[in-house]
Amino acid sequence: MNESKTSLAVAALRGGTVIDHIPSDALFRVAHILGIENMPNAVTIGNNLPSARGDKKGIIKVDGIEFDRPTLNRIAVIAPKATVNIIRDYEVVSKHTVELPSTLMGIVRCPNPKCITNNEPMATRFDVSDPDTPTLRCHYCNHTVAGADAEII
Amino acid sequence: MNSHSLVAIDDLSRNDILDLLDRARYFEQNPNSRLLDGRVVATLFFEPSTRTRLSFETAVNRLGGRVIGFSDASTSSTSKGETLKDTIKMVSNYADLIVMRHHLEGAAQYATEVTGIPIVNAGDGANQHPSQTLLDLYSILKTQGRLDGLTITMVGDLKYGRTVHSLLMALRFFSPKFNFVSSHELRMPRQYVELCDKLGIEYHEYTDFLPQVIDQSDIIYMTRVQRERFSDIMEYERVKNLYTLRRSMLANAKPSMKILHPLPRVNEIAQDVDDDPRAYYFEQAGNGLFARQAIITNALGIDPLSNERK
Numbered sequence: 001m002n003e004s005k006t007s008l009a010v011a012a013l014r015g016g017t018v019i020d021h022i023p024s025d026a027l028f029r030v031a032h033i034l035g036i037e038n039m040p041n042a043v044t045i046g047n048n049l050p051s052a053r054g055d056k057k058g059i060i061k062v063d064g065i066e067f068d069r070p071t072l073n074r075i076a077v078i079a080p081k082a083t084v085n086i087i088r089d090y091e092v093v094s095k096h097t098v099e100l101p102s103t104l105m106g107i108v109r110c111p112n113p114k115c116i117t118n119n120e121p122m123a124t125r126f127d128v129s130d131p132d133t134p135t136l137r138c139h140y141c142n143h144t145v146a147g148a149d150a151e152i153i
Numbered sequence: 154m155n156s157h158s159l160v161a162i163d164d165l166s167r168n169d170i171l172d173l174l175d176r177a178r179y180f181e182q183n184p185n186s187r188l189l190d191g192r193v194v195a196t197l198f199f200e201p202s203t204r205t206r207l208s209f210e211t212a213v214n215r216l217g218g219r220v221i222g223f224s225d226a227s228t229s230s231t232s233k234g235e236t237l238k239d240t241i242k243m244v245s246n247y248a249d250l251i252v253m254r255h256h257l258e259g260a261a262q263y264a265t266e267v268t269g270i271p272i273v274n275a276g277d278g279a280n281q282h283p284s285q286t287l288l289d290l291y292s293i294l295k296t297q298g299r300l301d302g303l304t305i306t307m308v309g310d311l312k313y314g315r316t317v318h319s320l321l322m323a324l325r326f327f328s329p330k331f332n333f334v335s336s337h338e339l340r341m342p343r344q345y346v347e348l349c350d351k352l353g354i355e356y357h358e359y360t361d362f363l364p365q366v367i368d369q370s371d372i373i374y375m376t377r378v379q380r381e382r383f384s385d386i387m388e389y390e391r392v393k394n395l396y397t398l399r400r401s402m403l404a405n406a407k408p409s410m411k412i413l414h415p416l417p418r419v420n421e422i423a424q425d426v427d428d429d430p431r432a433y434y435f436e437q438a439g440n441g442l443f444a445r446q447a448i449i450t451n452a453l454g455i456d457p458l459s460n461e462r463k
């Protein structure tokens with residue numbers, strides 16, 4: 001058994017996507033962004049698992065679906081260190097980390113109640129700085145929010 | 154986004170600022186013209202501000218243009234639930250330029266994205282008010298003869314005061330030295346202090362309004378300290394009079410120093426300062442007319458200095 005299979009703990013997956021290294025407090029928000037609540041697919045969620053870095057992590061496995069990059073990159077706002085494993089026939093065929101786009105359109109709600117984006121039917125837009133610990137700046141009102149605290153629409 | 158709009162002073166380069174100030178100087182010498190002959194400017198004040206609206210409308214009138222608009226959203230279709238986008242699109246059919254003030258932050262930026270005509274931001278909540286900054290800069294240039302290398306002391310509410318933030322951003326091109334005088338609770342936000350560090354701009358932070366700070370200043374920029382900004386009312390009571398400028402404090406100030414304030418003032422500048430030749434806040438407000446004439450002609454792509462530049 002190779003290392004990637006043992007480290008992916010919960011249950012072996014024939015084909016699909018495994019998202020690992022999600023911060024435990026972001027796990028359910030990540031599930032929400034991926035739209036998992038409304039999927040008929042088999043889903044396995046683990047949380048508060050020990051990580052090699054010493055903190056706690058979450059993991060999500062979704063059977064029979066390979067999420068596209070734009071969808072996965074949306075979770076980078078709250079889980080910038082998440083890794084994505086694509087599984088086919090029980091083998092990891094690709095493994096990559098999520099990438100945070102430099103501009104987030106329509107993904108995050110502005111924390112400023114007096115922001116135009118919270119008062120008009122329009123998409124939000126944030127510019128992202130520092131991909132490791134992302135800070136988001138509202139393109140409209142200039143308020144900033146830490147990525148980890150961002151409210152995902 | 155249309156390139157002639159002015160949403161935030163931070164969007165301007167050093168050259169953009171100098172060009173606008175050249176225009177302002179021209180308009181101070183030539184306040185009345187027909188440069189806007191045949192043009193219609195809409196002044197949309199979703200949030201009332203008589204001072205700013207009159208200044209913009211005077212600017213248009215003295216340039217020979219015509220004004221349409223409203224001075225209060227309760228008299229406009231906004232009160233019937235129309236979106237900002239729809240109002241802007243509707244007015245864009247009639248006007249060559251929209252000057253707008255809105256209580257929501259980011260409203261002017263959004264307006265630039267839904268219309269092809271230029272937008273001038275006359276204030277969007279606590280966010281941006283670039284014509285105020287341009288008139289501040291023009292007042293500094295006019296009284297000091299230069300923008301470069303001045304010692305600028307900012308006093309009062311440095312945390313929420315958008316005018317001091319915008320002035321700091323504009324002056325970053327001109328090798329300033331800053332003194333920041335405020336209570337700890339209202340000190341300059343770290344992002345601006347860090348920017349000064351990054352750009353190698355000298356600054357000092359003080360919690361006392363000291364004579365040696367006043368005496369070295371070329372400009373003292375006063376702001377209101379408002380009770381509602383304080384989480385702790387005891388703290389407000391303790392500091393509210395610490396940042397009041399009195400005439401007696403000017404004994405050893407430079408003769409060329411000028412005192413600025415965005416107005417209206419409450420009690421942060423004592424009445425006895427008004428008679429000191431260094432008091433400049435009333436003339437400062439008057440410079441707003443020339444600054445706004447500069448902004449309007451720039452937004453419409455009209456160059457009043459084209460003959461002089463040839």
Ligand SMILES: [Zn+2]
Nearest residue numbers: 110115138141
């Ligand atoms: Zn915002």
